Amino acid sequence: MLGVVLWSDNTDNKAVIWCEDHGDLAFFNGGDDACFDTVDLDAGDLVQFDLQQEKHLRYAHNPKRIEQGAYVGLAEQLQDVAQPAQPIRVTQHQAGPMCSADVIPFARKRPERADRELVAV
Numbered sequence: 001m002l003g004v005v006l007w008s009d010n011t012d013n014k015a016v017i018w019c020e021d022h023g024d025l026a027f028f029n030g031g032d033d034a035c036f037d038t039v040d041l042d043a044g045d046l047v048q049f050d051l052q053q054e055k056h057l058r059y060a061h062n063p064k065r066i067e068q069g070a071y072v073g074l075a076e077q078l079q080d081v082a083q084p085a086q087p088i089r090v091t092q093h094q095a096g097p098m099c100s101a102d103v104i105p106f107a108r109k110r111p112e113r114a115d116r117e118l119v120a121v
Contacts, residue, residue: 001051006075028060044072
C-alpha cells in the first residue's frame with residue numbers, strides 16, 4: 001500500500017498515514033513494530049507499507065520511504081478544506097421581494113503548487 005504521512009513523532013517513532021485507497025487512516029507504531037531499523041517518517045513523506053486490519057483500526061507495518069517531503073503541507077491543506085464555509089446572509093432587498101437565503105460560497109483555495117497523484121512505483 002502507498003500512503004502519505006500526515007503526522008509523525010520521531011521521538012516515539014509513530015505516524016498517521018493517509019492511504020492511497022482513501023479508506024481509514026493507518027497508524028504506525030515503531031515501538032510495537034518488530035523491525036528495529038525503521039526509517040524516520042516525516043509529515044509529507046510518500047511511503048510504501050504493509051497494511052494490517054485489526055478490529056476497526058488499520059496499522060502500517062514495515063514502512064519504506066519512497067520520496068521524502070513529496071506532499072509537504074498536505075495535512076494543512078486537508079484542514080483548510082475541512083473548515084465549514086460561513087453562510088452569507090442575503091437580505092430581502094438583494095434577493096428580491098419574494099426571496100431570502102443563506103448562500104454558502106464554494107470557492108476553492110488553489111494550492112501554490114500543482115496537486116500530485118499517488119503513483120505506484
